[in-house]
Amino acid sequence: MGEPTKILLDESELPRQWYNLLADLPSPPPPVLHPGTKEPVGPDDLAPLFPKDLIAQEVTTERYVDIPEEVLEVYRLWRPSPLYRAHRLEKALGTPAKIFYKYEGVSPAGSHKPNTAVPQAYYNALAGVRRLTTETGAGQWGTALAFACSQFGLDCEVWQVRASYDQKPYRKAMIETFGGVVHPSPSDLTEAGRAVLAKDSESPGSLGIAISEAVEVAAGAPDTNYALGSVLNHVLLHQTVIGEEALAQFAKVGLTPDLIVGCTGGGSNFAGLAFPFLREKLSGRMDVAVRAVEPASCPSLTKGVYAYDFGDTAGMTPLMKMHTLGHDFVPDPIHAGGLRYHGMSPLLSHVYELGLFEAEARTQRECFEAGVRFARAEGIVPAPEPTHALASCIEEALRCKETGEEKVILTALCGHGHLDLAAYAAYLNDELVDHELAEHDVAEAVAALPSIPG
Ligand SMILES: Cc1ncc(COP(=O)(O)O)c(C=O)c1O
Numbered sequence: 001m002g003e004p005t006k007i008l009l010d011e012s013e014l015p016r017q018w019y020n021l022l023a024d025l026p027s028p029p030p031p032v033l034h035p036g037t038k039e040p041v042g043p044d045d046l047a048p049l050f051p052k053d054l055i056a057q058e059v060t061t062e063r064y065v066d067i068p069e070e071v072l073e074v075y076r077l078w079r080p081s082p083l084y085r086a087h088r089l090e091k092a093l094g095t096p097a098k099i100f101y102k103y104e105g106v107s108p109a110g111s112h113k114p115n116t117a118v119p120q121a122y123y124n125a126l127a128g129v130r131r132l133t134t135e136t137g138a139g140q141w142g143t144a145l146a147f148a149c150s151q152f153g154l155d156c157e158v159w160q161v162r163a164s165y166d167q168k169p170y171r172k173a174m175i176e177t178f179g180g181v182v183h184p185s186p187s188d189l190t191e192a193g194r195a196v197l198a199k200d201s202e203s204p205g206s207l208g209i210a211i212s213e214a215v216e217v218a219a220g221a222p223d224t225n226y227a228l229g230s231v232l233n234h235v236l237l238h239q240t241v242i243g244e245e246a247l248a249q250f251a252k253v254g255l256t257p258d259l260i261v262g263c264t265g266g267g268s269n270f271a272g273l274a275f276p277f278l279r280e281k282l283s284g285r286m287d288v289a290v291r292a293v294e295p296a297s298c299p300s301l302t303k304g305v306y307a308y309d310f311g312d313t314a315g316m317t318p319l320m321k322m323h324t325l326g327h328d329f330v331p332d333p334i335h336a337g338g339l340r341y342h343g344m345s346p347l348l349s350h351v352y353e354l355g356l357f358e359a360e361a362r363t364q365r366e367c368f369e370a371g372v373r374f375a376r377a378e379g380i381v382p383a384p385e386p387t388h389a390l391a392s393c394i395e396e397a398l399r400c401k402e403t404g405e406e407k408v409i410l411t412a413l414c415g416h417g418h419l420d421l422a423a424y425a426a427y428l429n430d431e432l433v434d435h436e437l438a439e440h441d442v443a444e445a446v447a448a449l450p451s452i453p454g
Pocket residue numbers: 111112137138139140141229230231263264265266267268269270337338339383385386414415416
């Protein structure tokens with residue numbers, strides 16, 4: 001038998017702790033500011049939206065946080081997730097590179113999102129909350145939260161970005177199957193939604209607008225909290241189970257990656273895979289390059305500015321220093337709906353400023369081409385989001401073919417594309433257009449950033 005294709009861990013090897021990269025960084029990220037006073041926010045400012053345990057996780061500098069047994073029990077439905085060696089893709093490309101992918105499509109939602117939805121629902125249920133509101137871009141996060149709420153007896157109400165609501169009717173059906181309620185965003189149910197519709201009744205929506213709607217409803221109802229599927233520190237923390245498992249799986253085959261590649265929307269799947277490896281890098285135990293890949297139509301890391309901005313369109317959230325295209329930026333309706341966010345996680349933005357990873361942007365047609373190539377070799381149809389990382393991996397593997405380098409490449413295959421087949425059909429029928437954000441559009445997009453004294 002040759003080298004293994006599927007590297008598995010036993011249930012007993014499931015990580016018991018999440019890893020917090022903040023504990024190992026040479027400097028802390030800039031503080032999150034109150035939108036009114038422009039002073040650093042305290043736990044009380046966040047209390048209308050989040051339970052105390054999640055607020056504590058948002059600000060903790062402890063290196064490890066224990067995963068509650070109730071959360072581990074639900075994780076066991078699909079975790080530990082498999083690490084695959086892409087033998088067939090390597091062969092199809094004729095590359096000496098060794099390509100691995102950590103596959104999160106085995107989860108109930110079909111992506112990495114339940115890794116944080118489950119603990120978020122758990123801590124809210126523990127705090128006596130009855131209902132969670134949220135936004136969803138690709139529909140993956142809404143599905144994950146609806147599933148998690150069903151596990152802990154909570155109601156779940158989801159504002160789904162209009163473009164994705166229209167592109168993916170089966171996401172709505174899946175959210176409803178798990179017991180959630182779905183509204184297209186912008187909706188006429190909130191002030192934030194009505195304000196957008198008044199300006200543009202045909203608005204395709206954006207994650208920023210959907211966040212405003214979900215936050216507005218949660219802030220106005222005492223039994224209701226809000227849950228975010230990316231961006232915040234506690235979300236990135238929960239996703240580190242991915243990287244911890246991958247480290248253990250690489251140890252089993254006696255290899256270490258030379259390059260890690262992941263797609264970035266708000267940054268959570270990328271951070272989840274990369275942060276435990278960055279711990280190893282920062283401690284000098286491993287030498288690994290790390291690369292984020294974002295859509296050319298929403299390039300917050302590669303073309304955005306590093307500045308204080310709101311997390312939502314209406315300006316209701318605290319101000320976070322992050323790579324941003326401006327909170328009222330509405331990206332083109334590309335099919336990778338989960339990557340259409342104007343900002344980048346403040347923690348990940350800080351890690352980028354520290355020079356700990358590189359970033360690049362890609363257009364959607366080359367990403368779908370990579371997705372199809374991957375599907376034909378490996379038998380998994382990837383979600384449109386991770387095809388961004390796959391396009392980068394394939395290019396790297398073809399470079400290795402020329403140089404003869406046996407580079408070990410690891411990518412985050414953070415979801416399957418079974419509910420994204422309309423996007424694949426559009427690609428295969430040659431109906432997809434590439435959108436690339438021009439420099440002058442970026443200047444326009446960031447023109448309305450809030451001003452911060454000092
Ligand atoms: C499959 C998939 N990958 C990636 C993302 C992007 O989010 P993040 O950057 O938080 O991983 C999403 C978001 O919805 C998603 O559904």
